[in-house]
Amino acid sequence: MIKHKTTIELEPAAFKIQYQDYLLSIGSCFAQNIAQKLQNIFYNVSINPFGTLYNPISIRNSLGLLLNKYEFQEEDLFFHNGLWNSFQHHSSFSSTTIEETLERINIELIKARTRLKRSNTLLITLGTAWVYELRKTQKVVSNCHKFPANRFKRRRLTVDEIVSSLGPLLEYLKENTPDLNIILTVSPIRHLKDGFTENQISKSTLLLAVQEMVQKARFIHYFPAYEIMMDDLRDYRYYTDDLIHPSSLAIEYIWEAFAQSYLAPEEASLRKNIYKLHKAIQHKSFNPSSSSHQKFVQQQLKNIQKIKTKVPSLDLKQAESHFLNQLIQT
Template sequence: MKLQTNISIKKTPKNLINYSSKILLLGSCFSENIGNQLSYFKFQSNQNPFGILFHPKAIETLIIKAINEERYTEKDLIFNNERWHSFDAHSNLSSVDKNELLVNLNAALIQTKKQLEEATHIIITLGTSWVYRFIETDAIVANCHKVPQKKFLKEVLSVDEVSEILDRSIALLKMLNVDISVTLTVSPVRHLKDGFIENTRSKAHLIAGIHNVVNPKDNIHYFPSYEIVMDELREYRFYNEDMIHPNKIAISYIWEKFVAAWFTEASQITMQEIEIIQKGISHRPFNENSAQHQQFLETLALKKKAIIKKHSFISF
């Protein structure tokens, strides 16, 4: 008896991720879930230098400014609720000190360009096609920073607009780094503040827009994280208490699917070794001074040394 619909994901035939890969993740909070897994398993990865970015236009803005070596100045900032903000970045970067914010924004741009130049893989997770346009400048913002809504126009990016934004972004990436592998995915997190129907419309625009640009021959791929949650994990037991965000079980399930399709077999073996070490590090003994625990620590140290010998960039 079959009690679940399963999505078949073919293994990517080339450019698989291994421990030599350098990975940059951009996009919604779901990209951070995957990024945290990559960090746990000690891959060379970085994520969201401007914080969480929910829509494709915000990601394009970051890519353009980083590649063109643009720099933020005081005129690019806003002051609201006792803090300085950038409409291009998440509130995590906001600060009470405008100079600190400028330093952090410009340092992030420099670092982003370097990461884009060196990256073998970039993973872009789109969350929504709903955007807010700041009336004063007619610019689409990444984050409203609780500025009064009357100062914005809310609009939805069309399928064609999503495709055009992604086309431009990928073209810039390929000009900077011709061999970079791009993986596009849609966050399974539902944006219900927009409304149930509006969320479905938004996700549909993203999915259709992405598939207009996906081209495996050019190393532009699609990973069905949204479909896995919607079609395989169709129960609320796979969600957090808010009934919106996938829980740890769901994230682990998607991660396993991603690893199976996008990672080399050799890297998966190393991941198993690293997980043993990570669990050993988090182990809390009843008696730290016991001979048994001292032997455990010696064995753990040897396992760390063996991994670092193979991959010198890894530290525990």
């Protein structure tokens, strides 16, 4: 048979993620995509507590903030375009009042700090080696918040800079959480605003830095999301209309590769049942009071009890409440 494409052959992962594990995913949009897939089937995963982060320095700084007891104060914010913002956070945290912005930031900060201490797996997705330094402070920002470009110095990190800044922090995390495994990925989303050549150099820089960190530490692992997108799925039918972001089909393909590599095979049947529960939650009935829908609701509540029996640590409160609220008592 003629081969019509190359296929990335994945080696078996050195460890497996199970339902009793706790996970934290941080980084670019792709970190959100994979973590959302995990969340959809009820894994204990926290996603981007600072919002989307793209460069290794911002990721390092954000993880550093989770390791200490610091909480954001008024002096950490600035007012721009009618909103109070933080250079460490995505604009989704911004608000018209200082109080609300600080509340949003610190609530997520405290939750993520607690989660990191319990995490077995940390998923980090690097998006770009290009950084923006605020000229006033000479510090790398996570988000420019539409400030004029002349307020920033744009430069590309070197491999040594990435390894020397992110590597020691990952080592420190491992020392304090002996069971921790770290999965590094390079985002398959191209940053074409940087330029085609600049994007390629940026991704290459990230890949070289990741390889060096993986070779130095057995607890750091690499998942080739970038290679799967660039080589296995090298066709524009796997992109959205902007021809930059992976389509839902591409995300599903990469997710299946990730799941096959890292999710415990002995829980495959359980994952299927939980995915069915996820789809059932999304179902909207035209007649909630009908006998058929009530039977459907009762069946889902029974399924939830079965799942809880198998994995007592699984938090199914929201799912259970969702169906209990639809149940008509007779």
